[in-house]
Amino acid sequence: MQVDPIHQFQIHDMVPLPMLSVGGHPLWFTNSALFMFIIVGLVSALLIGATRRRAVVPGRLQSAAEMSYEFVANTVRASAGNEGMKFFPFVFTLFMFVLFANLIGLIPYSFTVTSQLIVTATLALLVFFIVVGYGFWKNGLHFLNLFVPKGVPKLILPAIVVIEILSFLSRPVSHSVRLFANMLAGHITLQVFAGFIIMLGSAGILGIFGATLPFIMVVLLTALELLVAFLQAYVFAILTCIYLNDAIHPGH
Amino acid sequence: MSDARDNGEHDRLQTDEAALSARLRRLNEGLGHARPGARPPSDGDGADRATTASGYAKGFRLSSELVAGVVVGAGIGWLLDRWLGISPWGLIVFLLLGFAAGVLNVMRSAGLVAGTALDETNPRQRDR
Numbered sequence: 001m002q003v004d005p006i007h008q009f010q011i012h013d014m015v016p017l018p019m020l021s022v023g024g025h026p027l028w029f030t031n032s033a034l035f036m037f038i039i040v041g042l043v044s045a046l047l048i049g050a051t052r053r054r055a056v057v058p059g060r061l062q063s064a065a066e067m068s069y070e071f072v073a074n075t076v077r078a079s080a081g082n083e084g085m086k087f088f089p090f091v092f093t094l095f096m097f098v099l100f101a102n103l104i105g106l107i108p109y110s111f112t113v114t115s116q117l118i119v120t121a122t123l124a125l126l127v128f129f130i131v132v133g134y135g136f137w138k139n140g141l142h143f144l145n146l147f148v149p150k151g152v153p154k155l156i157l158p159a160i161v162v163i164e165i166l167s168f169l170s171r172p173v174s175h176s177v178r179l180f181a182n183m184l185a186g187h188i189t190l191q192v193f194a195g196f197i198i199m200l201g202s203a204g205i206l207g208i209f210g211a212t213l214p215f216i217m218v219v220l221l222t223a224l225e226l227l228v229a230f231l232q233a234y235v236f237a238i239l240t241c242i243y244l245n246d247a248i249h250p251g252h
Numbered sequence: 253m254s255d256a257r258d259n260g261e262h263d264r265l266q267t268d269e270a271a272l273s274a275r276l277r278r279l280n281e282g283l284g285h286a287r288p289g290a291r292p293p294s295d296g297d298g299a300d301r302a303t304t305a306s307g308y309a310k311g312f313r314l315s316s317e318l319v320a321g322v323v324v325g326a327g328i329g330w331l332l333d334r335w336l337g338i339s340p341w342g343l344i345v346f347l348l349l350g351f352a353a354g355v356l357n358v359m360r361s362a363g364l365v366a367g368t369a370l371d372e373t374n375p376r377q378r379d380r
Contacts, residue, residue: 159349162349163349163352163353163356164353164356166321166324166325166328166346166349166350166352166353167321167353167356167357167360169324169328170317170320170321170323170324170325170350170353170354170357171320173320173323173324174316174317174319174320174321174357177316177319177320178312178313178316181312181316182309182312224308228308228309231309232309235309235313
């Protein structure tokens with residue numbers, strides 16, 4: 001039996017949206033869009049459900065919501081300062097969206113939204129343009145000081161400035177590719193090892209014994225993927241905070 | 253313990269020890285600014301522990317930083333070639349600059365080099 005590890009990332013058209021089209025291409029409601037709606041629905045349900053009772057001694061749901069709030073708030077304060085807290089809703093939304101997308105993607109037969117480069121690139125570009133827009137709006141041309149490091153000899157300053165600008169422009173690339181590639185690679189690895197189980201299992205009695213090895217691997221990999229799912233959401237959020245910090249304090 | 257004394261006070265203490273400890277303190281502060289990586293990890297915000305917990309994630313982070321720099325440099329060079337018709341000089345120059353930017357990215361996210369001027373205000377963020 002052949003197992004195609006890439007098949008899980010295919011996007012299927014589900015419902016046509018006849019009134020909408022971009023550049024002559026009709027838009028479809030895809031499985032990716034469906035899972036995005038599911039993610040937003042679950043996050044909203046968690047937070048609205050958790051904050052409805054507002055007990056002094058929190059229940060399970062409420063403490064989960066409070067923990068995620070505290071966690072993101074501490075992250076924002078630590079890397080962007082108290083001024084960064086005005087971006088807390090944005091960072092929290094990003095974090096919860098990416099976290100739930102990663103976690104839901106681990107459920108078999110579900111679709112991992114963050115394994116699509118276009119999704120992570122959109123999120124990273126959103127962060128990038130907010131940083132640039134807010135940076136210029138708040139600091140004016142002073143924002144360009146970001147590209148002029150202090151204490152550099154005049155002779156090599158032009159080259160350093162170009163390198164700094166390139167480094168700044170490469171941020172959305174690494175920001176988006178990191179999340180996308182982690183999810184893609186993890187899911188392909190899982191699928192390949194799960195494929196080994198099926199292939200060995202169908203190869204007779206000896207194969208069934210042999211299949212226990214990839215089975216153990218899959219169990220361990222699933223645990224690793226759970227860690228990676230959380231870690232990547234966290235890394236995405238903290239990098240967002242670091243980039244926002246540049247917009248808030250672009251050098252002095 | 254040297255933090256307890258403020259700058260005005262150590263002018264009165266003319267002994268050698270006071271002068272020496274003041275110099276040591278200045279040196280320490282200078283080193284702390286120059287080499288953020290030298291900070292003890294406990295200075296971090298919990299963020300650090302979570303990220304360094306997985307060497308896999310760290311390696312991935314650094315490699316993607318390098319690749320991003322190179323890719324952006326090559327892309328800009330290629331676009332300049334097309335627009336200005338200076339092929340292949342744009343690609344050559346910007347690929348090299350892209351490599352430099354990638355290495356800068358890696359060293360910055362590894363905390364080996366101080367970032368831009370903004371980092372001096374907030375030392376913690378350099379750790380990644």
